[in-house]
Amino acid sequence: MPFLVDLAVVTVSCLALGLVSKYLRQAAIPAYIIAGIILGKSGFKLITSYDLIQWLGEIGVILLMFYIGLEFNFKGIKEPGTLFAGCTDFGVNFITGFSLGLLIGLTLVEAFILASAVYISSSAIAISSLIENKRLIYPEAETVVWLMVFEDIVLAILLVVLTSIVSGSLAMIPVSLAATLVLIVFILTLFRRLSNFISPLFERDDEIPILLIFALLFGFSAIAYLLSISLHCHISEVIVAFFLGSALSGVKSLKWLLGDTIAFKNLFLTIFFFSFGMLFQFQFATLSSAYFILALLALITLSILGKFASGAIIGKRLHGSLETGLRVGAYTTPRGEFSIVLLAVVIGTRTGNYELLVSLVVAYVIILSIVGSGFAKHGDRIGKAIMAGINKLLPLAR
Amino acid sequence: MRISKLPEIGTKYEIESPKGDKVAVIFLTTGEIELYVLEAGAEHPSVTRLTSEEARRIGSILTGAMLTVEREDVEVAFSDISDLRIGIHMCPVSERLVGKSIEDLGIRKRTGITVIAISRRGQNIISPPPETVFEKGDLMVAIGSLDQIKACTREFR
Numbered sequence: 400m401p402f403l404v405d406l407a408v409v410t411v412s413c414l415a416l417g418l419v420s421k422y423l424r425q426a427a428i429p430a431y432i433i434a435g436i437i438l439g440k441s442g443f444k445l446i447t448s449y450d451l452i453q454w455l456g457e458i459g460v461i462l463l464m465f466y467i468g469l470e471f472n473f474k475g476i477k478e479p480g481t482l483f484a485g486c487t488d489f490g491v492n493f494i495t496g497f498s499l500g501l502l503i504g505l506t507l508v509e510a511f512i513l514a515s516a517v518y519i520s521s522s523a524i525a526i527s528s529l530i531e532n533k534r535l536i537y538p539e540a541e542t543v544v545w546l547m548v549f550e551d552i553v554l555a556i557l558l559v560v561l562t563s564i565v566s567g568s569l570a571m572i573p574v575s576l577a578a579t580l581v582l583i584v585f586i587l588t589l590f591r592r593l594s595n596f597i598s599p600l601f602e603r604d605d606e607i608p609i610l611l612i613f614a615l616l617f618g619f620s621a622i623a624y625l626l627s628i629s630l631h632c633h634i635s636e637v638i639v640a641f642f643l644g645s646a647l648s649g650v651k652s653l654k655w656l657l658g659d660t661i662a663f664k665n666l667f668l669t670i671f672f673f674s675f676g677m678l679f680q681f682q683f684a685t686l687s688s689a690y691f692i693l694a695l696l697a698l699i700t701l702s703i704l705g706k707f708a709s710g711a712i713i714g715k716r717l718h719g720s721l722e723t724g725l726r727v728g729a730y731t732t733p734r735g736e737f738s739i740v741l742l743a744v745v746i747g748t749r750t751g752n753y754e755l756l757v758s759l760v761v762a763y764v765i766i767l768s769i770v771g772s773g774f775a776k777h778g779d780r781i782g783k784a785i786m787a788g789i790n791k792l793l794p795l796a797r
Numbered sequence: 798m799r800i801s802k803l804p805e806i807g808t809k810y811e812i813e814s815p816k817g818d819k820v821a822v823i824f825l826t827t828g829e830i831e832l833y834v835l836e837a838g839a840e841h842p843s844v845t846r847l848t849s850e851e852a853r854r855i856g857s858i859l860t861g862a863m864l865t866v867e868r869e870d871v872e873v874a875f876s877d878i879s880d881l882r883i884g885i886h887m888c889p890v891s892e893r894l895v896g897k898s899i900e901d902l903g904i905r906k907r908t909g910i911t912v913i914a915i916s917r918r919g920q921n922i923i924s925p926p927p928e929t930v931f932e933k934g935d936l937m938v939a940i941g942s943l944d945q946i947k948a949c950t951r952e953f954r
Contacts, residue, residue, distance in 0.1 A: 472804055526805055533844045535809065536821040536833040544803045657826075 401447045408445050409452055412438055413669050426524050426772045428735045429765040431669055435676020446677060456674035459667030460740055461640040465616055466664050467551050468644020469653070476549055484542055484713045485549030488731070491709035492518040495701050503694040508564060509756045512745055515557045516760045517702045521735030521768060522547040528730060528775035539723045542713060543730045554737055555641050561745045566633030575632040582623060582634060583642045590646035601652040608656050619643055637744050668736070675743055676761075685758055695762055702767070703774070706732045707785075721789075722782045729778035733771025738764045822852075870946060886910065886946040890935040891953060900927035908949040910941030 416430040438445045446452060475481060496517030500510030525543055534540050563575035590597070601608045620636035627634045647653055685691055707728035714724015742760050746753050774781060799811045807825040814820075817837030824830055830852040835842040847855065853874070871885040894902060899912055915922045915929065916936040922929065931937070939949065 470804060472802065475802060475804070522805065530806065530825075530831075533833070533842055535803070535806065535823050535831065536811070536819055536835050536842050540806075541801055541803060541809075544806060548804045 402451055405446050405448055405452060408438060409670055409673050413673055417669070424776075426521070426733065426735060426768045427669075428521075428523075428672055428739070429768050431672035432676035432679075432739070432761065432765060435673040436679055436681055437676075439673075439677025439679070441679055441681030449674075449677065452670060452674045452677060455667060456671030459664065459669070459671035460637055460744065461616055461620060462660065462664040463668050463671075463736070463740065464555075464637045464641040465644040466660055468555075468641040468646075469648050469657070469660070471551060471641075471645045471648065472548060473645070475545060476552060478545070480542070480717050481545040481549060483716060484546050485553070487712050487716075488546055488549070488706075488709045489518060489553055491712070492702065492705040495705040496698075499694075499698055499701055503690075503697070505756060509753065511564075512561060512742070512753075513698075513756060513760065515554075515561065516738040516741050517698065517705075517734070517763070519550050519554055519734065519737040519741065520547065520706070520731040521733045521737065521771070522550070524733035524735055524768065524772050524775055525730045528733075528772065528778065532776065532778060534726075534730075534778070537723075537726075538718055539714070539727050539730070542717060542727055546713075546727070546731060550737070554741065555638060558635055558641075558741065558744055559638050561741070562633055562635040562638070565745050571632050574630060575627075575634065578626055578630055578632055579634045579638060582619075582626065582639060586619065586639070586642050587646050590643075590649075594650050597647075598650050598652050601650060601656060609659055612656065612660065615643060615647075616640055635744060637740075671743070672736075672739065675739055679757070679761055680754065682754065682758065685754065686762065691755070691758070695759060695766075698759065698763055699766060699770070702734075702763075703732055703770075722786045725782040725785050726778045729774045729781045732774040733768055734764050735768040735771075870943075872943070882943070883940055884943045884946045885913075885938065885940050886949065887936060887938045888950070890931045890933075890937050892933075894931045894953060895933050895935075896930060898928050898930045899925065902953070904939070904949070904953070908941070908952055909945035910939040910949045912937055912939045914938040 412434040413431050416434045417427045420427045420430040436442055440449070476485070493514045496514030497510050499517075500513040501507075505513060525547060529535060529540050529543060559576065559579055563572050563579065566572075566575050597611075600611055619639050623634040623636045623639045626632075707725060710726070710728025710731060711721055711724040714720055714722070714727050718724070738760060742757065746757060799809075801809045801811070803809055803823070805826070807823050809821055809823045811819065811821040819833070819835040819837075819842075821833040821835075822830060823833065828849060830847045830849060832845050832847060832852075832855075833842045834844075857874070870887075873883045873885065874881070899905075905911055912925060913923070914937075915925050915931070916938070917932060918934065939946070941949070
């Protein structure tokens with residue numbers, strides 16, 4: 400049973416590195432990616448069936464997007480405060496990543512992907528830092544969590560656009576976009592009609608509810624795949640999962656199943672991070688070139704500054720306090736799961752054409768999820784230190 | 798009081814006292830409850846994480862009794878036996894019941910509740926014997942599970 404050996408390699412290595420990172424109070428995502436790099440194609444090549452692990456990992460991404468869709472709150476996002484914060488966050492940080500991408504010689508599409516990956520913060524790290532740091536009573540906690548929700552919807556839009564752009568020839572882009580939108584509208588209207596019929600099925604206490612969830616997820620993913628094949632375009636199953644989740648979020652009885660869904664999501668998502676690292680073509684020559692390192696350092700510095708700048712604008716406007724804004728910046732600095740998911744969904748394993756971009760984003764996410772967790776963990780101290788610095792430097796401005 | 802939803806975290810209930818102290822209760826999606834207290838001018842809040850059972854106990858201390866009141870019904874919970882709930886139901890005796898005894902009506906047999914007291918013209922009969930006859934203007938107090946109490950209001954209203 401060779402697949403059992405593969406599964407053992409994945410789960411045991413992720414468990415070990417995951418435990419170490421939790422013990423060191425670090426984000427676990429880079430640990431899983433690094434486990435994949437060490438044991439996969441670039442390292443010891445311990446995996447016999449890369450396909451199997453990759454498939455399991457893709458289920459993780461589908462479940463992640465389904466869960467985000469399920470938890471997504473369309474009403475709250477229309478609050479003017481949330482809209483302002485979200486647009487500022489997107490404007491500042493996307494433009495930063497995009498211009499830097501062009502500056503280091505990426506193509507337009509590559510710079511677009513880089514900007515998207517750089518823009519999206521890690522909800523997981525930001526939210527766990529808010530709880531651990533006991534910040535939930537402060538007004539900025541709400542701003543940060545709503546920013547994360549706003550970033551989720553932007554992620555969904557970016558994924559629709561990017562997968563269509565990358566999928567093939569220029570002429571196919573409108574077809575992919577149109578097919579995706581039609582399928583989304585179909586799902587949303589279908590479940591609005593069917594919700595009364597489906598709701599009692601989720602209330603059963605046997606295996607039917609969880610089976611139904613997976614049947615819907617795999618069923619619609621398969622429809623997306625078959626449609627893509629027959630129309631020669633690309634409909635991302637991940638997007639379909641997101642909208643399936645948001646279509647089902649109205650079904651009250653689904654609340655009982657949330658815990659099960661989260662458990663499956665966590666397991667398969669861990670395998671996804673491993674599989675991402677496993678397939679990563681580690682080119683020492685590329686990674687150690689002065690050009691690469693300079694580009695990476697510039698990217699890291701600018702994107703940290705970007706989040707602090709957008710945070711400061713948001714804090715000043717929504718809370719009338721620069722220091723609150725700097726804390727928002729610190730909490731949104733960590734990048735993680737979404738940048739990797741975006742990269743994997745958009746580019747997949749076609750690292751050939753995108754080698755520089757993929758290496759850049761992987762190194763960037765690993766570093767920023769670690770450095771960023773530090774920022775998020777000491778958010779209030781950093782805010783205070785920067786304020787003290789500003790007050791010292793600009794005594795006249797006060 | 799301010800209620801706000803924190804997506805992926807839970808729901809926050811927040812009040813600020815006139816002195817500027819803030820108290821927030823956060824119902825986490827995990828089912829646990831965080832209690833924040835931020836004194837006016839303090840740098841850091843004090844936080845404790847409670848299970849729903851602990852939170853209920855604190856809640857009942859703050860409301861002044863181990864009771865949850867729902868109109869004329871009262872529910873008693875015991876801190877040591879968390880799954881034991883006893884409902885206490887108080888209702889005026891309806892016209893139909895006047896002149897009949899507890900035994901004749903078969904209250905216990907038909908609904909499962911037990912009549913534990915009758916208030917009659919300012920006098921209380923505690924643990925009335927089954928042959929006690931209801932009179933006009935009586936108030937009846939009975940205990941049972943919430944379902945039994947519901948059955949009783951259906952039967953005798």
